[in-house]
Amino acid sequence: MTASPTAAPATSTETVVTSFSVIPDVTCSGTTSAVPMAWSTRNAQSVEFQVDGAPVTAGAGYAVSGTGNVLVPCDGKEHEVALVAAGTSGRASVSRQVNTFNAPPPVGAPLITRFSMLEDVTCPGGTAEVAAAWVTQNAQAVNFSVDGQPLPAAAGFPTTGTGNIAVPCDGTDHKITLTATGTGPAAASSRSVNTTVSTSPATPTAPTSATSPASVTAVPTTR
Structure with missing residues (x-):
């Protein structure tokens, strides 16, 4: 098992979503489900959430780093939830999938x-x-x-x-x-x-015996 690659350092003013976690599978009833989420950003002045490309009404009230609930349709389908962070240097976004289940399988x-x-x-x-x-x-x-x-x-x-x-x-x-x-x-x-x-940039290495890429x-x- 190889180690995970190390992320390249961001510039000092770049708007970055440093983490965004959601519960990916939700069993629910009714028309909507409040899905807990946690996130953190760097150099962001505001954040908003989008569900399937549509802005969440309460998005303007979220802290730039923190936790909260986002309403997702409870319809037995999957939905894309995007966190969009905005700052002086631009915007950054990260998406997660939320799978909803409102009926047990046969x-x-x-x-x-x-x-x-x-x-x-x-x-x-x-x-x-x-x-x-x-x-x-x-x-x-x-x-x-x-x-x-x-x-x-x-x-x-x-x-x-x-x-x-x-x-x-x-x-x-x-x-x-x-x-x-x-x-x-x-x-x-x-x-x-x-x-x-x-x-x-890749660090050059001395040639050795032939190996597979x-x-x-x-x-x-x-x-």
Whole structure:
């Protein structure tokens, strides 16, 4: 297992979202669910939240770093929650996925009981191999998609286990969806991976014997 890459230092005035955590899976009833969140920023003068691209009315009342609840529709679907920080040097945003469940799955249907990925990855560009871990029940197969595009190697993943998910390292957020299929309705759960392109120049090394190219592997956190 390789170590997580070190984030490149930000400039002194750059507006940065240094952390943003949400509960990714919510079981709820009614029309909306108040989802707890925690965040911190640097050099921000204000923050606001957006749900599926629409600003949250109470966003202007949030502290630039702190905790609070954001209302998310309780409709059995996934929703994107974005934290947008604004400062004198510009804006910064980070998105997270919240999966809502308002009805128990049918008996014997596939169920995703755990799905973990690293939420923030610093990488040198190209593609980052982000490690994921998942646990399912009653599933006959699982597959992954990145921003709605199925992974070519999805059929090779075990129904419970770990694997690397190729995510574009382009400085933006990407939605990773795990889908478990079997008898009955399929189960799906999504996570967001926020990528930051490292600007640190590579340190030259003396030539040695030929080796295979190294890949950047991010380690998932435990929820």
